[in-house]
Amino acid sequence: MLLSDDTASGLSVKAKFFRGFSDISRLRIIEALRGGPLTVGEIVKATGLTQSNVSNHLGCLRDCGLVASERKGRYITYRLSDDRVGDILALAESLLADVARGVYECTRYGESQSLSFPHASTDKETP
Amino acid sequence: MLLSDDTASGLSVKAKFFRGFSDISRLRIIEALRGGPLTVGEIVKATGLTQSNVSNHLGCLRDCGLVASERKGRYITYRLSDDRVGDILALAESLLADVARGVYECTRYGESQSLSFPHASTDKETP
DNA sequence: TTAATATATCATTATCTACTGATATGATGA
DNA sequence: TCATCATATCAGTAGATAATGATATATTAA
Numbered sequence: 008m009l010l011s012d013d014t015a016s017g018l019s020v021k022a023k024f025f026r027g028f029s030d031i032s033r034l035r036i037i038e039a040l041r042g043g044p045l046t047v048g049e050i051v052k053a054t055g056l057t058q059s060n061v062s063n064h065l066g067c068l069r070d071c072g073l074v075a076s077e078r079k080g081r082y083i084t085y086r087l088s089d090d091r092v093g094d095i096l097a098l099a100e101s102l103l104a105d106v107a108r109g110v111y112e113c114t115r116y117g118e119s120q121s122l123s124f125p126h127a128s129t130d131k132e133t134p
Numbered sequence: 135m136l137l138s139d140d141t142a143s144g145l146s147v148k149a150k151f152f153r154g155f156s157d158i159s160r161l162r163i164i165e166a167l168r169g170g171p172l173t174v175g176e177i178v179k180a181t182g183l184t185q186s187n188v189s190n191h192l193g194c195l196r197d198c199g200l201v202a203s204e205r206k207g208r209y210i211t212y213r214l215s216d217d218r219v220g221d222i223l224a225l226a227e228s229l230l231a232d233v234a235r236g237v238y239e240c241t242r243y244g245e246s247q248s249l250s251f252p253h254a255s256t257d258k259e260t261p
Numbered sequence: 262t263t264a265a266t267a268t269a270t271c272a273t274t275a276t277c278t279a280c281t282g283a284t285a286t287g288a289t290g291a
Numbered sequence: 292t293c294a295t296c297a298t299a300t301c302a303g304t305a306g307a308t309a310a311t312g313a314t315a316t317a318t319t320a321a
Binding site: 019020026031088094105 | 144148150152155156158161162199215216221222223225229
């Protein structure tokens with residue numbers, strides 16, 4: 008098995024890890040799980056996403072190492088895999104709060120900053 | 135300006151923030167900047183990416199609040215916007231080290247785990 | 262002013278990703 | 292066993308994303 012630079016240095020794994028946090032639906036799921044373990048059905052209710060969508064995202068989050076699952080009868084309970092998941096979110100929140108303060112104090116831009124890669128609207132939420 | 139739930143709760147901003155970390159090329163740039171501020175040209179050399187690609191990613195990272203830039207003559211110097219950017223990476227690294235340990239001790243899987251969303255190969259680096 | 266350099270933007274394209282609806286698997290209780 | 296419930300997987304699709312090559316915008320030096 009031949010490893011490229013990216014896999015060797017772990018950049019590939021790291022990118023996948025952060026991809027777990029980089030989607031609104033997954034963030035909703037993670038936020039829900041911050042309150043404690045939940046079954047898939049409970050997550051569906053808490054997030055308002057469809058069952059199949061939640062299941063896909065949970066698979067993604069599990070593969071990224073962000074959540075862990077345990078079967079109990081016909082229910083499967085998911086929980087955050089590690090306290091550091093919450094720590095990372097907390098750090099991001101504090102940083103973003105400061106950035107927001109900076110953006111607020113900056114009058115140079117109009118109301119629609121891209122916050123994203125060029126040619127990508129990426130912002131379904133603010134049409 | 136009408137704000138949806140996502141923008142109001144900041145989920146949208148948070149997702150964009152983490153998207154900054156969720157790409158191998160951007161991680162390379164961030165790693166390079168962890169050693170100190172660099173001009174665009176220096177980043178191009180350090181990462182091996184093309185100039186236009188680097189410029190696009192830098193724009194993305196700046197919009198995400200991960201880096202800040204300052205013009206000096208005809209050079210533009212980029213730096214990580216905040217120590218917490220490095221802190222977040224360090225937390226992720228320590229968590230991933232433990233997850234990797236767990237994966238290593240787990241004999242249940244073959245060598246090709248998806249670590250990603252279904253139907254997405256996502257793994258150009260290990261063909 | 263002109264040429265040269267540093268960086269940003271544009272247009273295009275191939276690929277990736279999230280979502281949906283339908284179906285499959287797996288566990289439990291009747 | 293069969294029916295039912297909980298969850299996972301599949302196939303298809305619209306839209307997002309990263310990369311490239313070409314071009315545009317600064318800024319400085321000649």
